[in-house]
Amino acid sequence: MxxxxxxxxxxxxxxxxxxxxxxxxxxxxxxxxxxxxxxxxxxxxxxxxxxxxxxxxxxxxxxxxxxGLDQRIQELLRCQVRERARRLEDPSLVIIDTQSVRAAAGVPKTTTGLDANKKVSGRKRGLAVDVLGLIIGVVVLAASAHDNAAGTALLDQAAERCGMRLEKALVDQGLKDEVLIHGALLDIEVEVVRRNPEDQGKGFVPQPKRWIVEQVNGTLMLHRRLTREYDHRPDTSASRVYWASIANMARRLTTPAPTWRDTLRLAA
Structure with missing residues (x-):
């Protein structure tokens, strides 16, 4: 492939x-x-x-x-995975989130920072994914950068790669009005998913749709090169996310889809 x-x-x-x-x-x-x-x-x-x-x-x-060959390969496989799932090539909904990752020794301070909220010194990795957990956009910034910077960059990437079909983006409460206004300029409805007040004090509670991007972050952590920021250049770090996504999608595409006979055999 x-x-x-x-x-x-x-x-x-x-x-x-x-x-x-x-x-x-x-x-x-x-x-x-x-x-x-x-x-x-x-x-x-x-x-x-x-x-x-x-x-x-x-x-x-x-x-x-x-x-940009890594991005083109990732886009090709993403379209194939969506077609295999009987969906259109481009999604109408994306989920956006950021994650602060600690930097290893030797990573230049000029490309890192301190996330004062999460007390993490390193870089901020932003992802835009669809409902299947397939990566649409990646951005890597210093951890000191505001979530708005990552959110606007991810909206630009998603709009470029999904075209007019993209209608809505789900974001968390860390993103402010700047992202909502930027989405409106791109004709994308940005919805802030807020926690249910009844869930306060219960620890991690999956939120509808938003849990998908959290799952993708957890899957990427299986690739040990992404557990920390080892690369000096942020674009190299973003490229590694694409290659991890390529490996995961290649595995999904080459694994035979279960038939109804397999389902009955497992149920028995």
Whole structure:
């Protein structure tokens, strides 16, 4: 599923790295190496030797990030997953949320900050997802940035990728009037989902629809490279979210859908 897009990219851009021509690498193994590092959280130099040279993998990763190939692959697979679920390619509803992630040692202070509300020093990762939990947009900012900055950027991404079909966005109480006004300018209704006063003191209570983005954040944490902010560049961190999403969707698409016979067998 991924090979045609990478082959097309290879035909358009053939570049040479310090260790040789990256076009001579097995690009499927390069993708496998990116998946492996994302999942295990190892450093570039600690990639197993049965993968291509770490410098070639790093070089291809950087090229694909700069060319936006990771986003195009993610968009292609997202459309396929939605079609498999018998839905239109683009959603009419997105759910937006932010998460503050601690930064590892060595991450530049110029790209990080302190989230005074959550007492987290690092970066703020914002996601826009549909009702199937598929990622529509990603933004990575310093943790000191207000949620409004992430919300407006995510609305712009969602409007660009979903077009006129996008009608509504659900956000939490941390987003203020600025996001609602920006959504109105984009012809998107922004609804703030507020907690039920009766749920006060009960800890985490799933909120209708809004729990989906929380579930996506939890799924991304299974990719150990995303549990902290290890990358110096915020766009590299965003690219890792796309690659984690690509790995999850590729697994969903290659796993056979259960038939009614399988359902009866499990029930028995």
């Amino acid at each position: 991924i090979e045609p897009m990478i082959t097309a990219w290879k035909q358009e851009r053939v570049a040479r790295s310090a260790t040789g021509d990256p076009g001579s690498c097995d690009l499927r193994e390069v993708v496998n190496a990116i998946f492996y590092q994302n999942r295990t959280g190892c450093q570039w130099r600690y990639l197993p030797h049965d993968f291509p040279a770490w410098s070639a993998v790093f070089y291809c990763f950087g090229l694909w990030r700069e060319d």
